[in-house]
Amino acid sequence: MSISPGIHSIAIDDITRRAESAGYTQRSPRSTVEFIGQDLAVCELVDLAKQVADTAATVLITGESGSGKEVLAQIIRQHSGHRSEPFVAVNCGAIPEPLQESEFFGHVRGAFTGANERKIGKLERANGGTIFLDEIGEMSKSLQAALLRTLQSGEYSPVGSSETKFCNVRVIAAANRDLSEMMDAGEFRRDLYYRLNIIRLEVPALRERKCDIPLLSEHFARTLGAKYGKAGLRISQEAIQVLMTYDYPGNVRELENFVGRAAILCRGGVIEPEHLPAEATDLNPQQEILDRLDDFQSAKAHAVEKFERAYITAVLQKCGGIISRASAYSGLSERNFHEKLKRYAINAKSFRGPVRG
Ligand SMILES: Nc1ncnc2c1ncn2[C@@H]1O[C@H](COP(=O)(O)OP(=O)(O)OP(=O)(O)O)[C@@H](O)[C@H]1O
Ligand SMILES: [Mg+2]
Structure with a gap:
């Protein structure tokens, strides 16, 4: 599989439109979605996402909150044959359980008290395109059962109706809660999990791919600078190094x-270090120790580990990922340097590029 580091970018054609209702966004193409990263695991992940994009396979994206699951879903959609069809995002966690089925399948007039009008569900809006089911672990048990039927046969019925409808929708689901634990606790249907989990994409936490911080920070300085009327805004190497700690x-x-x-x-x-918030600059290490007060040895080991990880990352950044140079710069032997890379699962190659000085 070819791995393409850098910015995984796609141009989309229409206007981005956010629907008003809670937990629901409909994007149509004309913004540019970029999955920025150079970490090896991220490059492989994006390549895999592109590879599965043009199949009908259901995809399950897992990863911690804020790690980029929705961005990855957009990448899949943009590399699929239905890139100009609707992309409907449903955040299951934002819809109260009793309303989930009607939000998803729609309802007929009079289906329940307050259903004064017929309502078109997200599934129907996504027809021909992609539905992105965010926070799938928050889906009610009854919607889980109904969704399984739809995934197997394409059939569904609006709430309050006996009519069977058909849809042709690519399903991408995302979860940040541990679905295996939820299955063990009987909170998530095992059969639905297996049906969703045909292709699994795991987005690594940012702390496991700190080498992406420089690219991401430069990207955000540029895009958010433009947003706040400061076109051409940059971020200094010192500020980036602080962000890496x-x-x-x-x-x-x-x-x-x-x-x-x-x-x-x-x-x-x-942007300079003084513009960054105190939690990032670690101006208050005392507080951190108080927050997780351990015995002395564990507290010290934690602090040393944190320092070592930040130090090794910063030196690699400075030396363009070249270990001999980083070892000479730091005064650590190459063997020692390699051991630390292994211990902290840092990939030196992902820092290759222009040497920062
Ligand atoms: N690789 C990336 N490149 C550029 N922007 C990113 C990347 N990853 C995340 N972002 C940005 O970070 C924010 C959070 O990303 P996203 O919404 O995709 O995360 P998520 O995993 O879906 O989070 P949640 O679990 O809270 O739904 C968004 O503003 C997104 O644009
Ligand atoms: Mg999300």
């Missing part, structure tokens, strides 16, 4: 927020 429990979304906030705060044309 943080662990991002909120993943790419959190990084995007950091850079967006900095874009608003900075006065010149360059």
Whole structure:
């Protein structure tokens, strides 16, 4: 499989339109969706997504919140044969359980109290295109059963109707909760899981691919700078190095927020460390120790690990991923450097590129 590092970008043709109703977005093409990353696992992931895009296979995307599951779903859609057909995103977690079936399948007039008008469901809106089921773990048990039927036969019935309708929709589901645990607890149907899990794409957490932070930060400085009236906004290498020391429990979304906030705060044309929030700059290490107060040895080991990871990443960044150079720069032996790369699962090659100085 060929692996293409860098920016995985696609141009779309129409206007992006966000529907008003909660938990529902309908995108039609004319924004540019980019899955930015150079980490080896990310490149493989994007290549796999493109490879499966033009099949009818159901795809399950897993990964922590904010890691880019929806961006990946957009990439799949854009490389599929129905790229100009609707893309309807449904956030199952944003729709109260009793309303989920009618949101999804629609309802007929009088189906329940308050159903004064016939309602077209998301499935019908997505017909011919793609439906993106976000937070699938939040789907009610009764919708899970009905969805399984639709996946198997293409059939469905609007709430309150005995009519059988047919749809032809590509399903992409996403989950950030552990579905296996939910199945064990009887909260998620096993048969539905197997039906969804035909192709599984796992988006790694940002802390596991810190080498993507420079590209992502530069991208966000450019795009968010333009959004906030600061076209050409850049981010300094020092600021990027600070951003690389943080662990991002909120993943790419959190990084995007950091850079967006900095874009608003900075006065010149360059984001510097002082524009970044305190949690990223770790100005308050005391607080972090208090937050997870362990015995002394564990607390110290955690701090050392955090420092080492950030240090190794920063040196590799500076030395363009060349280990001999990074080892000379740091004063660590090459063997020692290799051991640390292994321990922290850092891929030196993904830092290859222009040497930063
Ligand atoms: N690789 C990437 N390149 C560019 N932008 C990204 C990338 N990954 C995530 N983003 C941006 O980060 C934000 C969060 O991404 P996204 O909505 O796809 O995450 P998610 O995994 O679906 O999150 P959630 O679990 O909360 O639904 C979005 O604004 C998205 O544009
Ligand atoms: Mg999402």
